[in-house]
Structures are given as C-alpha cells and as structure tokens.
Amino acid sequence: MFKALVMLMSLAATSTTAAQASRNEVDVKLVLAVDVSRSMDYEEMRIQREGYVEAIKHREFINAVRNGLTGRIAISYFEWAGFAMPESAIDWQVIETEQDAIDFANKLEERPLNFQRRTSISSAIAEGAAMIVSSPYRGSREVIDVSGDGTNNSGNPVAPARDKAVEAGIVINGLALMLRPSGAPGGLDKYYADCVIGGPGSFVLPVHKIEDFAIAVRRKLVLEISGLVPPATVHKVALGRPAVDCMVGERQWQDLFDR
Template identity: 55%
Template sequence: MFSALAMFLTIAATPVATPVADAVPVDVALVLAVDMSGSMDIEEAQVQRMGYVEALRHPDFINAVTAGLNGRIAISYFEWAGSVNETSVIGWQVIDDAQDAASLAEHLASRPVFTRRGTSISNAITFASKLMAASPYDAMRRVVDISGDGPNNLGPPVDPARDAAIESGIIINGLAILIRPSGGPVSLDRYYADCVIGGPGSFVLPVHQPEDFAVAIRQKLVLEVSQARLPAIPVQIKPPTDCLMGEKLRPGFLDRVYPELER
C-alpha cells in the first residue's frame, strides 16, 4: 500500500539544541506535527486523530520503543493549519512502556477536534524546530513528523524552513494525505518528497483512503522509532517540483507578499 519517495528568502536560523547537563537520554525526540486545515472535513480530521491514538496504543509501536538502545523516546505533539494552534500543543513526554503510551493516547483522544483555514507547512516546521531546540532530553536522533493534505500556501516558502531544520540536525518525514487529490501539477507525495522531507533516511508515506490512516500512522511511527528503512525504489528522472506551487494557486498572493520574486 505504501511507497517511499526518496533561497530566495532568508529566514531566521533555526536554533540548534544543545544537550542539557544530566539530561535523560532517549533514542529519538519526535515531534508530531498534524495538519488540521479546512481542506479536511471534521470526519477526516477525527479519523486522522484516532489514527494517532491507535498507533500510540499498538503493540508494534511499544515494541519498537522498548527495543531501542535506551528503551525510551520523547514525544511532543501539535496541530497546525495556516498557523500553529498553540492550544493543541502537548509538551514533551517520555514514553518507555505501554502505560506511558496509553496515557498520551488517552490525553489526545479526549481533546476536541477543530479544523482551521490555510496550510502553512513552513510555519509548522519552524514551530517544530523551536520545540525541538527546547527539548530537555538528550536524543540520539531528532525527528519531525509532518502530516498534510496540501502544499504550502501561507506563510514563508517551505523549502527554506525545511533546509534550516535539516541544517540544525533534524530529520523531517512526511505523511501525504491523498484522500481528495487537489489535481495540482505534481502529486502531493512527490511535493512532500521534493520540498518538505529531508535528512538521513527521511521518507514520505501516502494515504489514499480514510481506512488507511491508522495503519499508515503506525507504520510511520514504528519506522521513526526503530530507524528501519523502507525498501528502496528506482529513481525516476523528472522535472524539478515547484515548491511554490501552493502559493501560486492563490490569486495575487505572490504579488502581495513576494513582489520581488521572478516567476
């Protein structure tokens, strides 16, 4: 079901996390950045939310956590659309057994589901990078997990934000939600592969049906925790993806915000 797809603006440098003295060592610090933009209806948003809840409770996820060198990970969670919904933020929590994972899942399941306007992957990456820099844990790997159902269309361009995060040592993976394809010039999973993800071993998984959410999210979390690799697929030579394709779908957007950009 799944396949792996392996400035004109300057943004403020992403702060680089420095280990805190005597910080608890974890195998991975993982930020879950979940798209709740208005292009998803409430039913789809609820299905996505429950996909994360089920994945956190699943034995495959627990086994991946406990099999690591330290046998523990740290997780933070937030939801985003055109901006980050800061009331959705769940601060850093250590997961080292099924009880910890179930507690986080229950906390997540109890929260109301809201969707908001716009899609700013760049703001989500920048916010996730700041969360990562503020992590109190000594992580062997630092991973930001971005889910989304459309290209960046608000805020700064996505690729400078992506590049700054990677330069700071963060790996970005993606979950491309293709339940209702936008009909853009390239498929969303390819857009994510070319413009959003990055870092050693980074990957993107596509979701084509609502019933696939739970399995896809579980597979993604297990891969991120265990540092396993998806099978390689042949590289096809294709024209470069326009990482501003989402912005260009907004009438007059570039003229108003980036008038100096040559199109």
C-alpha cells in the same frame, strides 16, 4: 573529617547529576505535527485523530520503543493549519512503558477537534524545530513528523524552512493525505518528497484512503523510532534539485485573487 564530608557530598551531587542526565537520554525526540486545515471534513479529522491514538497504543509501537538503545523516546504533538496552534500542543513526554504510551494517547484523544484556514507547512516545521531545540531531552535522532493534505500556501516558503531544520540536524518525514486532488504536479507525495521532507533517511508515506490512515501512522512511527531504512515503495528524499515547484501552493492561492 570536614574534607571527607565535602568529598562525599560532591560525589553524591555528581552521582545525582549523572543519573539525571541518564534519565534525559532518549533514542528519539519526535514531534508529531498534524494538519487540521479546512480542506478536511469532520469525519476525516475524526478518523485522523483516532489513527494517531490507535497507533500510539499499538503493540508494534511499544515494541519499537523497547527495542531502542535506551528503550525510551520523547514525544510531543501539536496541530497546525495556516499557523501552528499552541493550544493544541501536548508537551514532551517520555514513553518507556505501555502505560506511558496509553497516557499520551489518552491526552490526545481528549483534545477537541478544531479547524483552521490555510496551510502553512513552513510554520509547522518552524514550530516543530523550536520544540525540539527547547526540549529538556537529548536524543540520538531528532524527527519532525508532518502529516498534511495540501501544499504550502501561507506563511514563509516551505523549502527554506525545511533546509534550516535539516541544517540543525533534524530529520523531517511526511505523511501525505491524498484523499482528493491537491493541485500538486505529480501528486502530493511528490511535492512532499521534493519540498517538505529532508535529512538522512527521510521519507514520505502516501495515504489514498482515510481508512488506511491508522496503519500508515503506525508504520511511519515504527520506522521513525527504529531508525529503519524505509522500503522501496516509500518515497525517500529526492537527491539534487527539486523537480516540483515548491511555490506551487502560493501561486495557486494567488491565482484565486487574480482572476
């Protein structure tokens, strides 16, 4: 009798563990890393924030989540400039239903808009990778979604940070805000393609007009969640040696003090 009771308890515990493991399975672990450097004015910051909120609430986003293998993703968010800003972070949340997406978007919408100096894409990548590693969820894909409007000019060099994350199995995609000249040879999208993004199927979407931001974010999220191959109009990760000087931002910043 006692042995039978122990076996039943063991089976129940195993079943509970399996159920918990199943609940921790998601199609994608996605970190949204958003640039809030002072190169953007308040109006651009506001439209950027509204673009993310609108994209996460949109039907296309919800449908992309539902059409996955598990029908669930885990998503988190933080803002960065010269460093990653921990007070801006929204912790991991599973999105499975439309209400889940609305709840996450509402949390984002309530965040105050803050600016910071400098641009450290390397810090954003490092923070995103740390969040993915420490996440309680398991996803078949792990993605850092970096949006920014300038080249790396603070912290560690960006290419080694990118390479380290990619070696850990993380895909980095980019949204290049090309609202004004960035100083990157060939354009900021070219810099992102050669120096920032990486991993299988990685890509960068350029945004030339701030009013196009919401559509670009939604398009990017759908591609990331669905694991679709981006169209030819989207810059895919460059093969071989980068054609762009990945230290261009650091050199430009140094030149300001050498004159």
